Amino acid sequence: MHVTAQHVIRFLERVAAVIKEHRDELTQLDANIGDADHGANMDRGFSAVLAKLPTLADKDIGTILKTTGMTLISTVGGASGPLYGTAFMRAASVLTDKTELTPHDVTQAFEAALEGLKVRGKAQRGEKTMIDAIEPGVAVLRTANGTDEPFLAVLQRAVAAVEAGMQATIPMQATKGRASYLGERSIGHQDPGATSSYYIARALLDTLQEPD
Ligand code: ADP
Numbered sequence: 001m002h003v004t005a006q007h008v009i010r011f012l013e014r015v016a017a018v019i020k021e022h023r024d025e026l027t028q029l030d031a032n033i034g035d036a037d038h039g040a041n042m043d044r045g046f047s048a049v050l051a052k053l054p055t056l057a058d059k060d061i062g063t064i065l066k067t068t069g070m071t072l073i074s075t076v077g078g079a080s081g082p083l084y085g086t087a088f089m090r091a092a093s094v095l096t097d098k099t100e101l102t103p104h105d106v107t108q109a110f111e112a113a114l115e116g117l118k119v120r121g122k123a124q125r126g127e128k129t130m131i132d133a134i135e136p137g138v139a140v141l142r143t144a145n146g147t148d149e150p151f152l153a154v155l156q157r158a159v160a161a162v163e164a165g166m167q168a169t170i171p172m173q174a175t176k177g178r179a180s181y182l183g184e185r186s187i188g189h190q191d192p193g194a195t196s197s198y199y200i201a202r203a204l205l206d207t208l209q210e211p212d
């Protein structure tokens with residue numbers, strides 16, 4: 001299976017729609033352990049990305065993802081904007097000039113995105129952030145890379161791992177970001193950023209599963 005620039009455009013359209021649909025839920029999660037703006041931040045950022053997509057229709061995948069990252073950084077005020085922005089820009093940097101991606105390219109892009117995120121946020125797994133959702137998914141992609149398992153099956157397992165990682169943030173105590181100010185009171189709540197990461201991962205799977 002190959003991922004085309006058209007798939008990437010449809011993926012970003014779907015992310016914008018799904019984030020809007022779950023905006024209140026993301027805000028409520030952030031109200032529990034943060035400052036109740038994650039839904040608004042993500043919706044502002046991906047609505048701005050959506051508005052730019054018509055100008056990107058004939059561009060390569062590196063350019064589309066780089067523009068996405070820059071747009072998120074410039075429109076989202078919260079911590080999540082620079083973090084997701086860095087992730088998209090790092091993915092873009094390993095996909096320069098590509099108009100079609102192999103499963104190997106997709107895996108490399110996610111590895112680069114995760115690495116960029118961890119450096120930018122200085123966070124590791126277990127700190128109750130989006131990394132707790134993303135890293136298990138990337139681990140599935142990495143382990144399956146080069147095997148003959150169909151890529152959609154790999155991606156399904158990766159998204160299931162992201163979902164489990166999101167749920168695993170509930171019992172964690174936050175040690176990064178705003179939620180860390182709460183100390184032990186952050187325990188018992190699902191992390192908002194891990195939740196938006198799950199919706200983004202599922203949007204990719206749903207886009208690639210859709211008939212052309
Ligand atoms: P802010 O915290 O500035 O209000 P958001 O509410 O939009 O920004 O995003 C909060 C989310 O950002 C958290 O739920 C967490 O997943 C993520 N986050 C915060 N700090 C970090 C970090 N240092 N590394 C990774 N993710 C982080």
Ligand code: MG
Nearest residue numbers: 034035037038
């Ligand atoms: Mg917030």
